[in-house]
Amino acid sequence: MRPSVTPQPVRYLYFHPVRVLICPDKFAGTLTASQVAAAVAEGWHETAPRDETVLRPLSDGGPGFVDVLGSALGGRRLPVDTVDPLGRPTRGEVLLVDDAEPTRGGRQNAKITAYVESAQACGLHLLSKAERDVNAATSYGLGLLLAAAVESGAGEVVVGLGGSAVNDAGAGMLAALGAAPVDVSGYALPYGGAPLITATGLAAEPRLRRVRLVAATDVDNPLVGLHGASNVYGPQKGATREDVLRLDAALDHFAGVLEQAFGVPDLRTLPGGGAAGGIGAALLALGGRVVSGIGLVTGLIGLEEQLDAADLVITGEGSFDHQSLRGKVVAGIAHGARDRGLPCVVIAGRNETGYREAAAAGVTETYALIEHFGSEERALAEPARGLREVAARLAGQWSR
Template sequence: MRVLICPDKFAGTLSAPEVAQAVVDGWSVPDDVLVQRPLADGGPGFVEVLATALDGRRIPVNTVDPLGRPARGEILLVGATAYVESAQACGLHLLTPEERDPKATTSYGLGLLIAAAVEYGAAEVVIGLGGSATNDAGAGMLAALGAGPVDVAGYALPYGGAPLITAAGLAGAPQLRRVSLVAATDVDNPLIGLHGASSVFGPQKGATREEVLLLDAALAHFAGVLEKGLGVEGLDLAPGGGAAGGLGAALIALGGRVTSGIRLVSDLIGLDRELDAADLVITGEGSFDHQSLRGKVVAGIAAGARDRGLPCVVLAGRNETGHREASAAGVTETRTLVEHFGSVETALSEPARGLRELAERLSGQWSR
């Protein structure tokens, strides 16, 4: 039997390659062919997943985290294309719960990663968007590229989303040397409004209801500044503009295009070819919930398996979806670490062991 193993990360515990390897280590039928294709949808792990599949060069880059503190990032250079990951500089995982404050967090570090890619000669920069702690509509990123927001007196604004309400213009033209930009994300939310960056994602980044309203107004104002300064229109409602706290809108304003993160990764690693050859598909992520079935890795894999008449097993830390909903999406069965261990604490502390044990059980079930 040919088993395709293509999970997303288990956020906070295991990367996607580590999840795939744990399943391989636990599989107990030696004659089965196990194919690993770890995945990402643009969020944390985007660069690592691509680096395992592409013949490229990983280049370390000094950057900063959402509070401006020194951090380490990298770019993956494959020919003339550079891949960068916003979460390496803007990720929510870089902050403690007490440090989360989208009024003040910045995307400046992503701008440093993009600038490094430009300096290394990339003609195209693909930016994975997701898992951000920021809500500044890319203002920090623009500042690192020489086009940060300024007030009526021409002074640079402080970090964060809240100060954007006073933005009067941009400091200058972005220094990109005609590099083309691609935003890889599976979030189609607009920048502002009920389905916008602040309303939908602000609370998980630490925003209160009052702060969500403040941030939404600030981003709406800044969208007008970007449109005037960069000669674009319709930023406030552009699909994908709300990705990663509005980074999508800033990249669109810079002439970038938005593409599906999971589709981009799938194409680069030859996932469709592997699905065509598989007998069983195993995917998964840390929390299998309603968001998983809306453009995330699991949704894409399950749909691909369903269309080919393949069984698809989801391994997860926990499961918050209904059986009917998951089945309609193409999921055959779901196994979780919480159910396996009977404890959330053990599921979080020993995920690799749990995945190995679940894989051993699955191998006996499905190979038979």
């Protein structure tokens, strides 16, 4: 006689989908932050279609600042005719966002905040390598964008700084606002940073209608000195060693002109003054305040809540190097992931950061498209494909 067997209940294993937060910066010269995020999500779903991917493309104030905020906040985009660093016509836009504030009587007061991206008029990407002339490049186009924001009725203007081709301490921007730097004879100076060595004052008060100014920047460099705008960022804009010395002296002199005109002391050494070729210093002279670009963007789009709900974070940028860990997108995201005990993976075009340095910032793993393809040429030619393939491989490792 067979022994009776008690049927055992069937046990099913349920695997919860992984929630992946994808929040990259742009890959400069190839893909926008939105395109990077989309490619990573597509590659992930090729391997793990049931997982949830949350896309939050980011900017630290440089190229893509207005696009990222416009996608997250809505608002109205105001087209503006402006000029590039060489004075050639180009198009930009101002993002206008209405913020309703409750009053005692229950009514709503409309407050307009304008978001302006300096790179739309001053961006290095607007020039070919042969066109880069850091001595003469001007921020005049940014002044036109800022003037349009003021005329729109905005009470506060947030200026994203980064990725610029200029080194004129905002002199061109001031000229567009009616406050051109002048020489001892009262004549307006030519555009660019080099002529500022002869500046003695400003032609008039800038036309700003008492708007509040905010500089959203990815760097904390001062205006002048060894860590200033000319020394650190001048060479990547085409400056020779002689140019750097000339421009640093010119900006040091012009800082004194701005201090006298606006009564702001220590303008040469204030953190963030060296942002975007010294535009940060001009905004500080105008009474503006400097904030972290990545901190501002993550706060506006609610990224903290998304980090709280994530299982894995993927971020990245075109070049992951020593500058990436100084206030840029990757640093901000990695720190937020580290504080929550979340794994953080960086996908970059190239990786020039050491393992220990990256790990200390909160980065778990790093992947580079150049290593994936085996050549820089293919990485630049097919970045979206590389992102999809790397993300598909990542999903095989991290998905449940």
